[in-house]
Amino acid sequence: MENVVFWFRRDLRLEDNTALNEALKSGKQVLPLFIFDQQILSELPWNDARVSFIFDELSKLHQKLRQLGSSLCVRQGDPEEVWKEFMNEFDIQSIYVNEDYEPYAIRRDERIKQLTESQGIDFFQFKDQVVFGPNEILKPSDHKPYTIYTPYKNKWLEKFKQTPTKPLPANDKNHFLKVNLEFPTLENIGFQKSEIGVRAYDLSNLAQYEQFRDFPAHDQTSYLSVHLRFGTISVRQVIEQLGAGDQVFLSELIWREFFMQILFHFPEVINENFKTKYDGIVWRNNEKDFEKWKKGETGYPLVDAGMRQLNETGYMHNRVRMVVASFLCKHLLIDWRWGEAYFAEKLLDYELSSNNGNWQWSAGTGCDAAPYFRIFNPTEQLKKFDPKMEYTKKWVTEFLPPMIDHSFARKRALEVYKAGISSD
């Protein structure tokens, strides 16, 4: 009997998984594989919460596959080396994967495709993690990508109306390869369980989403981000649950795809300002100030609450993310790349495209960014979005003097930005 491999990456589910469904329809036996990429693991702390989460999700997949008489094959190392070994061990006809649009993943998949095809093994890729891929929503005038969100969203909605996306029909799980493979422990992979857990997503409050989404104390957002990141739910399964009144929520999911296509078409944003006219900004980059921000010791209660929530739980409410990011870039004049890197280290839902896009938005350097002179007043933001300090007091019990005066910082930011921005 011939075998094909389904390679799990950021799609950790058995249902509504495009490439997995295709593999199961191939008429061949499907061996499911996951590779812990050593290059990614080597940069993470021993108790990284995301590795714990991935490991737990893989264990659940393995249990489900055991009930079907199959197993999840888990390997660790450089993906190319793992594939070389794998192709020697198993007689494989083809490989099925879902597309991944991050630059590192694109390069990895190109290498593996070349390798496997050189051995006569097909490498099939499918769209899965988005409703519309990076080349599906382009400007009709010149077929170039959109760099402004609103026209992108309008085009996205128009296309969605024409071709609504639904979850796939149930797949036939009888076609998994019958095999009993040993499943590793987290320690085998070189990690230990994190104390930080991932909260389940919740779509039951969507009716209140538009009204309360900006108020962290209401805690009415979906907590979907980690699950969309690792694919424990598909974007189609989420959209299926939305009603006509959930347009604001849908527009947030469109932001996710907007930033994914920005990263795909403009991979230089990883290190550079999207708008190069901001390249002349002279960041202060004071290390002591950065430490205070990281620890949540700025003396601005909403900023401090957000940073402490991030440090303790791996999550921060979106409104508060905007406030802390603005504070770092504008009040402290610290390069957005520093803040982005800290978020990347701590966020459970860390996603290169969304993190980079939102940081550049906050710094004013992004494609469709907040104008540079829009400087959040963290005290006013607190009064407006957490007036009874219910959220803030959960994280901050002592009150420190502000590390910098708001009016002074605002004036300084305006001067530094103005001096650094070149005219087009």
Ligand code: FAD
């Ligand atoms: P909900 O409000 O319930 O939103 C539903 C979903 O819509 C989210 O899960 C997410 O997939 C998407 N979404 C919502 N807001 C945005 C947005 N502004 N940009 C892109 N997608 C969005 N989100 C990440 O997923 N990963 C990141 O690394 C990330 N970094 C960020 C950094 C900064 C500085 C800022 C301001 C925002 C960042 N966001 C990031 C966006 C947003 O804060 C989170 O997606 C959201 O807070 C996650 O909580 P939720 O799932 O309850 O959101």
